[in-house]
Amino acid sequence: MLEKVDLTQALRKAEWKPVREDLEVKLGQAQRVAREAGLRTVLVFEGWDAAGKGGVISALAAAWDPRGFKVHNLGLPTAEERLYPSLTRYWRRLPASGTIAILNRSWYRRVLDERVDGLVDESEWQRTYDEIDSFERQLVTDGYLLLKFWLHIDKQEQKRRFKALSEDPVYAWKVGKAERRRRRQWSEYEQAVEEMLARTSTGLAPWEIVASNCRRHARATVMQTVLSAMSRASARGDEPAAAPAPTAEEEPSTVWVKPSNPLDRVDLSLSVDRDTYGRQLDGLQQDLRRLQHQLYRERIPLVIVYEGWDASGKGGSIRRLTRELDPRGYEVVPIGAPTPQELSHHYLRRFWIQLPKAGHIGIFDRSWYGRVLVERVEGFASETEWRRAYQEINEFEASLVRFGTALVKFWLHISPEEQLRRFEAREADPFRRWKITPDDWRNRDKWDAYYDAVGEMIQRTSTSYAPWTVIEGDDKPWARVKALRTVKTALEGVLG
């Protein structure tokens, strides 16, 4: 999930000032409403060293009446705290009715450290995550508002901040042995964090990953998220939170910073010339045929998910992919609107029962992601349902991967201008006119809503075990070659 975060997001000083003033006033109001409503709020802040947890917490504190919140610094447990079960220190710090507990570090810290340092084996940390799951479920089902923030910076930014801190005699102590050691273990931590985010982003308590290379942007993002979640939770009363995150389209009047969207950074100018394309395509198709046989011999199932805008070239890409494959070993599964029979089942069932068998390839032309795309945008699924779906989908894919499935997920991305060109070209062509329907034009009108939904989908379902590949699709040859190469690389990965 971390690699999908856009760390270039920033807020200029001049932009920040009015945003901060406005957010502070509204957060102050939200605190008063929450106190009236008896809401118990728990805000968890985790993140890389020097990611700016202190600054974010200060920004919240500045907005609030200090009688109504308490900041808890949860470093390593004290000698005294070690005499109690590990969750005791967190239970102790839970907020009473109408108040807010701000946790600087939390129950996640120790499990990360212990994992990276190899102090606990897998069954031990799996159990710890189970305990955390139970703990968070108990809180949220009892009506607590629980928000978990991961403040994300990159290694480069951390280096700059460590340097600045070290050179300042007042702050130099902040970069000690432990911090430097964690920095040296960056990639081990990154892996552990990725797994933690996937494992503990439940429907009831998902993580919010905050792009924090720009401190102002991080503060605005956190303040906005807290404000929106508290307002919603106070209005809801005692009902357990389905999920706290706000979405852009729901509160158009109160969006100060746009949520990070991985699509913003896609370079649609990428292209490949005809000759190179032809040569590469041939080579890749031959490679894939060979790999398909190996897959079959080793009884490894391969699932390829194609999602993308209308007219983004899914069909053409699939044709190139399957061109040289042995047709006895693959199946293309087109996913349209569910039949009444399918609707009477759990939405995931039709995918579970159409999985390829071991050694075979299943190519899904659209997929289970419909739940968080079309069903979300068109209102076919309730907000509770599609928010829950991120976890359900991550769990589904974890089951596949655990079984040994190789899983590749494509989002074929094109610009709205390119889409328009393709729509018009289709309408002008009597042989391809059937491919364009009023539905396509209607979907196009909702480009922005889909854009947000796709961004959140990629962010929340790009796990270490099932990452998304966004394909730059304005140039069809580029897109096709990239898709085939991605499949090839994934296969070489599982075939070792």
Place this chain on the structure above:
Amino acid sequence: MLEKVDLTQALRKAEWKPVREDLEVKLGQAQRVAREAGLRTVLVFEGWDAAGKGGVISALAAAWDPRGFKVHNLGLPTAEERLYPSLTRYWRRLPASGTIAILNRSWYRRVLDERVDGLVDESEWQRTYDEIDSFERQLVTDGYLLLKFWLHIDKQEQKRRFKALSEDPVYAWKVGKAERRRRRQWSEYEQAVEEMLARTSTGLAPWEIVASNCRRHARATVMQTVLSAMSRASARGDEPAAAPAPTAEEEPSTVWVKPSNPLDRVDLSLSVDRDTYGRQLDGLQQDLRRLQHQLYRERIPLVIVYEGWDASGKGGSIRRLTRELDPRGYEVVPIGAPTPQELSHHYLRRFWIQLPKAGHIGIFDRSWYGRVLVERVEGFASETEWRRAYQEINEFEASLVRFGTALVKFWLHISPEEQLRRFEAREADPFRRWKITPDDWRNRDKWDAYYDAVGEMIQRTSTSYAPWTVIEGDDKPWARVKALRTVKTALEGVLG
């Protein structure tokens, strides 16, 4: 949980006939209502070999229109099924709207077999249980009615049934190598089943353990449970089930068999003579003092829970227990009605923060079990809340035990007659009159409701890691000696 099941429960042939007829008619009606409501019902049957799964399923089938249900026999996965992720075969068999899937064996079978046979390590089967948790949560939150039955018989009864089957040429095949092997591994299976029941009895999908030594009793219990759960679920519509089990007091008109209550079998005539009592008490108190020091040296925390009827002798027992203990190392925590401050928190918090530290002893005079006793009976907690509490409490105690805590839980049991004698004696004694309040008389009037609540509590929270000890309390000396001896044995267990 299994040891608390009363396997002597039985239904005579003459009793069974009218019960069956009535249940069949009502189940038929319930099926029609469920079809109208579009309810999707999944009934899972697991249990010991020869526990009577077939007979129970036949009894249900006899009541129902065969077009509305399907029986799935889920033995070991076929060679074909092994080519898909292990949950696929269950997703395939999920019922459509308005229909019922009856699963003879399920996703639990394989994990039990593999565990007992040592084919998978702990982290592997923990992951499998996580997958099962996810799967069941996905179904129940989507509105499926999911009931899981464990048909329980004892080893003796299985022996009888194996013998009868083996001697009948028609059925002899039913007792094969696998069945005999499992029988030889009875105690390993028992342990694995106990853990499975505790681990997967979630608030959304708890297990129902069915006393099945008497086949008629097992059928009646299952039919009644299914009927009640289906009726409730159809009425509720699409809302996810909080928990399906019926309770006696809710549907007084439709109770054919009383649920198994561990209190039924308590022998209240047990007593000890004065001399023996004095001698044993002295010895035990000396032992406990010695063990307390050892506990302290090894930094092991001990938690003792006292629950029991009013006037059952909790206070007297606690005084004898602590008599020779070093007062610096133990604390008695009296639990009364929560303060307004405590009410503003999660109900478990006040127990979490009053746990004894490592090496110390915490004696809770009443406890977190108030949630499923007084709060249930008096309506202070909603049904959803107290049903959810069984899982929350099991998770809480699992955390304690995982930390290394020794945990002893007492239910002090007396007869209503003995309670009356003690109440009257207290009222007649000017020095003890304060001990008896109008509340005590009011609670006494609700004896039956408490009796059911205590029975369900003991059944659902007697885990392998935190079993209940029911103390026969009519004879105070007996009760005191037994309590002290239980604590001593538990301590010797953890001190090794």
